[in-house]
Amino acid sequence: MKKFSILIAIAALLFNVATAQKVNRYTVKSGHVEYKLTGNTTGTKTFWFDDYGLKTYTEIKSKTVTKMFGVKDETEEHSVVIINGDQIYNIDKLTGTAFKMKNEFRTGFEEMAAQMTDEEREKMGKEMLQSMGGKIIGTEKLLGKTCEIVEMMGTKTWLYKNLVLKTDSKVMGIEANEMAERFEENITIPASRFEPPANIEFEDRDEQMQAYMNGGSYSDYQEMLDEEEEEIDIVPVNFPFEDFQEAMNNFNPEGYTRTMVMNRDGQHIALYMNGLAQMISIIATSEENVEGNESEFSEFESFSRGGKSMRYGTLEEDGTISDALLVKYPEHDMYIIVMGLPATDRNTLAGWHEQLDF
DSSP: OOHHHHHHHHHHHHHHHHHHHHTTOOSSSOEEEEEEEEESEEEEEEEEEEGGGTEEEEEEEEEEEEEETTEEEEEEEEEEEEEETTEEEEEETTTTEEEEEEOTTHHHHHHHHHHOOHHHHHHHHHHHHHHTTOEEEEEEEETTEEEEEEEETTEEEEEETTEEEEEEEEETTEEEEEEEEEEEESOOOOGGGGSOOTTOOOEEOTTSOOOOSSSOOOOHHHHHHHHHHHHSOOOOOOSOHHHHHHHHHTOOOTTOEEEEEEEETTEEEEEEEETTTEEEEEEEEEHHHHHTTGGGGTTOEEEEETTEEEEEEEEEETTEEEEEEEEEEGGGTEEEEEEEESOOOHHHHHHHHHTOOO
16 A cells, blocks of 8 residues: 555545444433343443533443353443543443543544534434435334334334434344333533543553444454554655644535544544535645655646646545545645545535635
């Protein structure tokens, strides 16, 4: 993988992580749900959330019983996962082990939640559902709340304002059901609910970039990127990150929401999204990263606009196809790359670039 392709893969990674995170945001500001677990897994699940899901507390006490080839297996779980601001805390109360890590995408999601209406959040959730092959098959009242019944991959889910109140799943003979028995909506929750216990020592895993989906797992895609970057060094850009942030704060493309602005391996990256189907990414990278990979741009169209030398074309990396505009800034020894998903014409990309001030 070449230097420039790594930048494209990183932008695709951020898009994937952002959409995964977004689907977990609710149109209810705060709440408390108590679930009963039935099927092969029995027990209870307690869930607290605030700031539309940017702060969460999840505790599960359960036993899972399965039989395979006549062999019975029993597994117990008592876990707590807390997401609060910059940190994610994971506690296994049975083994006494615990770890913490940075929540890399907090800032972007706080901005997104503040800028989106309840209707926009609901629309976003439905777009994600459709993109994964799901469909709404009806409605039903649970605990006095009208829920949409969603069917996807052998699982039925009852959603109230993007919040799960019931799940029925039977996949490969394994039955797993959740049923909300108590739901409090838009309540005041003490800040201490989202603080980690003081008497627990946490292993620090900040060096591992992890994307959580309701307590999910390590990203194999990120591991692949890390391995590739060990082999090929990306030259850091000299342009100050603070100046890049200021430019992004002043860039507000119509219909898009700024999701995140971050520095990754010396490159500055900003991500803007319109629902879940459209994305703009802005990358500031060193001249050397672009000009050292001229073969990748042999089919690009060269032109000038607003006194700047530009190139426009299509890039593909691991199945991700994006139209890209490369704009040279010799005074800063850098290129600004504007990319659009899905296909975006030259004039649109150049028009977005004209709104940027570097």
